[in-house]
Ligand SMILES: [Zn+2]
């Protein structure tokens with residue numbers, strides 16, 4: 001089968017590898033769409049803690065069930081499915097509490113196991129058993145379904161940050177994760193969404209949907225947000241970009257009792273932002289972290305997409321053929337496009 005094999009740092013080989021054999025509890029999925037995100041880009045450019053080479057990357061996967069093991073009853077060949085990429089152990093304390101993204105022994109498709117940048121992907125038995133395969137309704141395209149995983153990560157963040165009705169929410173970064181977080185904050189009842197971004201094209205797209213878009217190249221976000229909130233500051237701030245300044249600015253733009261969502265990890269080896277830690281003390285800020293998503297977050301995200309509560313059909317999406325995967329990863333690095341999806345059928 002066709003596969004994009006990461007053999008070393010910045011070395012992807014477009015090649016043929018054997019089609020996986022299906023064990024009793026496994027499910028083989030014919031990949032239709034797989035999103036490229038910054039996690040793939042970082043894995044390609046600098047490696048990743050959980051990455052075992054050689055490996056097929058790609059964890060934002062949707063496709064059609066091709067073959068099921070003899071013991072599988074949850075799905076059948078022909079089902080349209082989306083895959084939650086985390087394979088939890090199911091027995092540790094975190095798994096038992098439903099926080100399987102924090103599982104002590106979690107394995108991730110696209111890191112520990114081969115992912116979606118290939119013609120077929122094997123969902124191992126422990127994933128099938130823990131419900132990582134989710135059927136997608138006819139109303140949802142495979143491209144839209146591929147956004148389930150990034151939306152699920154945003155659901156995880158906002159369950160912690162607890163966006164409430166009437167909140168003023170600041171999102172830093174107008175890439176796919178910034179837009180998904182902003183859309184989600186809207187349906188959770190935020191009264192005002194302020195998006196901070198540097199790129200004019202992204203601002204132009206976001207202006208149609210959100211209350212205020214601030215171009216960092218033209219104005220000072222902290223001052224503008226202070227003006228927009230009549231000096232009070234925002235209720236919640238979530239940086240959805242790796243810019244260290246966004247972390248420092250988030251703390252600065254929050255009002256008293258504001259909630260900070262640490263969503264985007266900082267790039268390893270880069271300078272830590274200069275943070276005025278006393279802002280947390282004086283304003284009594286709350287700081288929440290979020291990493292990945294649980295299978296429950298994934299199911300919630302898929303419901304939000306399926307019901308039309310969160311619409312992603314209007315997100316700027318570029319569909320690339322499989323052969324252009326490496327160019328796609330480079331586009332993600334340059335932040336050229338809002339949302340990039342590899343279509344394995346073209
Ligand atoms: Zn991702």
Ligand SMILES: [Zn+2]
Nearest residue numbers: 089092095103
């Ligand atoms: Zn576990």
